[in-house]
Amino acid sequence: MTEESRCTSPPTPGPALTRALARLPACLRWALAAVATSSLLAQIGSGGQSALAAAGAGGYSSLPGLRPPQLRVSVNRAGQASGLIFIAPIPSSTQPMTGEAGPLILEGDGNPIWFHPVPSGEEALDFTTQSYQGHTVLSWWQGKLADGAGTATPTAAAASPAGFPQPGARFLLFNQHYQPIRTIIASEGWTADPQELVTTPHDSALFIADRLVPMDLARYGGPADGEVWDMEVQEVSLETGTVLFSWDLLEHVSLAESQTKPPADEPWDPYQVDSLQELPNGHVLVSVRNTSSVYVVEKVTGRIAWQLGGARSTFKLMPSARFYWQQDVQLRHGDEVSMLDNGCCGLLPAGIGPAEQESHGLLLRLNDIDGTATVLHRYSHAPALYTSDHGSMQTFRNGNALIGWGTLPYLSEYSADGALLYAASLPAGDASERALRLGWRGTPPGRPQLAARRDGPRTTLYVSWNGASEVKSWKIFTGASAARVKTNPGPIVAVAQRSGLQTAIPLSTDGQFFMAEAFAADGALLGISKPARVEQSPRKGKRPTGTSGATR
Secondary structure, three states: OOOOOOOOOOOOHHHHHOOEEEEEEEEHHHHHHHHHHHHHHHOOOOHHHHHHHOOOOOOOOOOOOOOOOEEEEEEEEOOEEEEEEEEOOOEOOOOOOOOOOOOOOOOOOEEEEEEEOOOOOEEEEEEEEEOOOOOEEEEEEEEOOOOOOOOOOOOOHHHHHHHHOOOOOOOEEOOOOOOOEEOOOOOOOOEEEEEEEEEOOEEEEEEEEEEEEEEEHHHOOOOOOEEEEEEEEEEEOOOOOEEEEEEEHHHOOHHHOOOOOOOOOOEEEEOEEEEEEOOOOOOOOEEEEOOEEEEEEEEEOOOOEEEEEOOOOOOOEEEHHHOOEEEEEEOOOOEEEEEOOOOOOOOOEEEEOOOOOEEEEEEEEEEOOEEEEEEEEEEEEEOOOOOOOOOOOEEOOOOEEEEEEEOEEEEEOOOOOOEEEEEEEEEOOEOOOOEEOOOOOOOOOOOOEEEEEEOOEEEEEEEOOOOOOOEEEEEEEEOOHHHHHHOOOOOOEEEEEEOEEEEEEOOOOOOOEEEEEOOOOOOOOOOOOOOOEEEOOOOOOOOOOOOOOEEE
8 A cells, every 4th residue: 555545535533443543644544444344345245235334233112322333243153162242342444433332242143232332432442351359240441542633641732642541541340230340540640541451360450551751762763852652561459559560661671672663743652562461470461562572571570581573582483473563462371372463554654564464363382492483373364354453362262263353343253273153243334442252141230121112003012131141031911001010910922032132022912011021041030121101103114123033
């Protein structure tokens, strides 16, 4: 791609996806995203583009305030890893977002189980599960990111660089009832970065924090009155907020290792920490995208124990094992390293460099004896994709790997031998920083929600319970009044299998009031809705979203 790219009205990118694209001319940003998007549409097939265009946001009669983006599943084969799909939709750089931003849990068929929209202007990233005090909890980053258009920073009157987290950024922990139990912020002078939070067995959390540091950058080819986007690994007590450990990259990683160059008119982003992992030997793995390196740090001394990739790699990477601009690095079994190798693309002060290679999932084997790193598995998309930022690769015990393609709205699961088992896509204007499969049992407070709509002679019930992962079926009762159906319900008028976040149940039975009961797979009663009175459908002939699974 060159400066000859032609475009006239490029869309405005979402702040969360502009970190790696922020210094490009607008036409280049648009063209890069457009090329990658068109390559996957070709793979989906001749009907793929119209299908993606038709995809949008769910609208629910029983949950009128929710509009989660819809996930379109195009490949769904046997052999997938277990677990629910965890994503957090955010605006992409191609067009305005469809639906709302926020943490989203889905079944493998794309049907939502739980959605939590964030306030307008905020975004949610790094959505996952954590272990805290013996319980599985939800966690994510939430806040505002600078758009590069003049947002003031705490350290200077100059504009924040695009993607820089703004004051008020925080990590949240929610329990299985979807109630907030902890809010985690960075220490004074720093702001919580959205890339990663990891809880530890000793009730603490590791995460990344950001700040801007004035610096003379002339020796690196930048301005004498420049600024550096500094990053620090922080560990804080989840009980007191006390900082237990910190590791400032400016103090430990030379700026000369960065593969980016200082821009002339905004802060330099030389590091971009993209993932963390606490290791069992008291070390911390720190992946730094803009040095194309992975560092293992001794927490006691702050010393770098060993490095993979970059100019000072401890291990010699075989040609096929070389990676660039990586994301989501994890050390497995002591001698294996998994990651998404973005392979794209180096940022220059006045544009973008060529892609080193296509984006792909990568699993490496480290050999301490001969000091080499070799490829165990490589998971490539067909046709090739070039995702410029974000992304994830999750590995499973059965050898599968799930890849979230970062700035592109796609996720793919592969078997150990590279066969595509699962493929899904968000609407073209949306993306998710990561895509994961995780175990989760959610038991929301409150009751199931029920709405009853009449359209001519037909009555349709819409029943939902946002976050109730264990609901498998619904039973419907009727009565002549709200009190009657609540205290002395009549016979069961319908039984329906749960079908997504909202189940639509058509009825041929007359009635004015209905009530729904939610049941688990073992027949246990989980919850009862309030009585709902039948209302005339607001748009005759236009039925609200929902799929039918009713039996009489």
